Amino acid sequence: MSDHPPAERPDDEPDPLEALFGGQVPPQMREALESMGLGSLDPSQLQQMRAQMEMLLGGGGGDDGPVNSTLAHDVARQVVAQAGDTSIGDATRRDVEQVVQVASLWLDQVTDFPRPDGPARALSRAEWVEATLPVWIRLTTPVAQGLQSAMNDAMQQQLGQLGTEGMGAIPGIPPGMNPAALMGQMEPMIRRMSASMFGGQVGQAVGALAGETLSGTEVGIPLLGDESVAMLPANVATFAEGLEIDGGEVHLYLAVREAARVRLFAAVSWLGPQLLTAVEEYARDMRINTEGIEEAVRSVDPQDPEAMQAALGEGLFAVEPSPAQQAALTRLETLLALVEGWVDVVSARATEPHLPHVEALAEAVRRRRATGGPAEKTFASLVGLELRPRRLRDAANLWSSLEAAGGPSGRDEAWGHPDVAPTAADLDDPLGYADRRGSGEDALTISDEDIERLLSSGDDPDAGAPDREG
Structure with missing residues (x-):
């Protein structure tokens, strides 16, 4: 019998073990749990333990992906609610619609790119979370997959070092148990714990970013998945407080920037997908700090998900790309x-x-970027990526040079195809790139050269073909 008999409880007080496990507990299991002191939990301990178990088992949302999107959503909304968020009233929505309308009229005068089809949107912080979270999940999934694999490998290594004879050193594990069999039982739990851990991280980061970002695409990436021009009025007002400039002028300037960015993404169909792909490729090849994972597995109680999450979150990524x-x-x-x-x-x-x-206003935006804006902090914590346009001055000089040589049309034509868009080498020599564009040197793509070579080969079908003999 147990040395820890259950404490007497009033008839109307729930059995803590039944409350914890959601029903009747078998006698043998009850005796084992009571021997560990779990038969006399007070309500606060019970609530904490249930929360930890739900987190460990995936948050109760049935989300089996590498990132627990249900938990990410709930955590992000909780962060936003705790920081304070207000719903958008009709008057504010009309103000944003008018500001975006004016911004679009001004942009019509300086670019040939057409207006996007999407509406103007005034978003609360919670609405921004709802609108952008699917893209954040997509971008962080490759890293989460790497984390799951690293945690599995670390656990397998630890069990392998113990061997069959050493399994009895683990509380609750009978001596002589096959480590491979135990690992097979633990892998689903590790997957769920990893997904929950990363889902919590995504939720924290996105919730914090919702409190700072000024507009839908301020991070430089099309997060909303449509062509709407979205502003966050509460965050814009906070940004304007630090400037000695009328708030209406600040809002107009930021709306012009957002409308310009959305117009660019809408007109240049290849640009948004290439940006997202570049982030995914970086994340997919992210090397997890396996030594840090192994140390966390060794030093942290696996029954304490919060401690495990904190330990794994420190130094998760390898330093050198x-x-x-x-x-x-x-x-x-x-x-x-x-x-x-x-x-x-x-x-x-x-x-x-x-x-x-x-x-x-332009200087205020530059300072915001130079000090490491909210987007940079978010990407650094989620995928180990410093998302900063380091060569912004060179790029602005390049676009200004193209504009001086060929007007707005000459400037915007450089976006016509990814094969002729400016490269990192072109940013080294903006004036040279503008001269080459003006002389037509960059107008010929690889496929055009292939066509020209085929045409110059005359009627000989084998001319220019690779030698097949040999």
């Missing part, structure tokens, strides 16, 4: 710089005739 990551990072930084450089130039052209403090 792989060659594949470096290539993806260079491509991503170049695209981000080109996007933000184009937005800087076009927004300046659109607002200078109408707003008195354009330079001060």
Whole structure:
């Protein structure tokens, strides 16, 4: 019999073990649990343990993906609610619609790219979470998959070192149990714990970003999945408080930037997918700090998910990027710089005739980027990526040079195809790129060269074909 008999309880007080496990507990299991002191839990301990078990087993949402999207959603909404969020009233929605309408009219004068089809949207922080979370889940899934694999490998290594004879050292595990059999039982739990851990991280990061981001695509990536021009009025108002400029002017300037960015993504169909792919490729090749994972497995109680999450979150990513990551990072930084450089130039052209403090507002945006904006912090915590357009000044010079040589049309034609869009090498020599574009040197794509070579081969069907003999 147990040395810890259950304490007497009033008839109307629930059995803590039945409450914990959701029903009758078999006598043998009850005796084992009571021997560990679990038969006399007070309500607060019971609630905490149930929460930990739900987290460990996947949050109760039936979400089997590498990232527990249900938990990510709930945590993000909770972060937003705790920080404070207000619903958007009709008057605010009308204000945003009018501001975006004016911004679109100004942009019509400085770019040939057409207006996007999407509406103007005034978003609360919670609405921004709802609208963008699917893309965040997509971008972080490759890292979550790597984390699951690393946790499995670390656990297998630890069990392998114990061996069959050492299994009895683990509480509750009978001596002589096959480590492979135990690992087979533990793998589903590890997957759920990893998905919950990463889902919680995503929720925390996205919830925090919702409190700072000013508009739908401020991060430089099309997060909303449509062509709407979205503003977060509460965050815009907070940003304007730190400036000695009328709030209406600040809102107009930021709306022009957002409308320009959305217009660019809508007109250049290849741009958004390439940005998202570059982030995914970087994340897919992210090397997990396996030594840190192994140390967490050794030092943390596996029955304490919060402690495990904290331990795994510290130093999760390897410091040095792989060659594949470096290539993806260079491509991503170049695209981000080109996007933000184009937005800087076009927004300046659109607002200078109408707003008195354009330079001060542009400087405020530059300072926000230089100090590591909310997007950079979010990507650093989720995929180990410093998302910063480092070559922004070079990109702005390139777009200005193209504009000076060929007007707005000459500037925007450089987005016509990814094969002729500016590269990192072109950012080294913006004037040279503009000269080459002006002379038509970059107008010929690889496929055009192939066609020209085939045409020059005359009627000989074998001319220019590879030698098949040998």
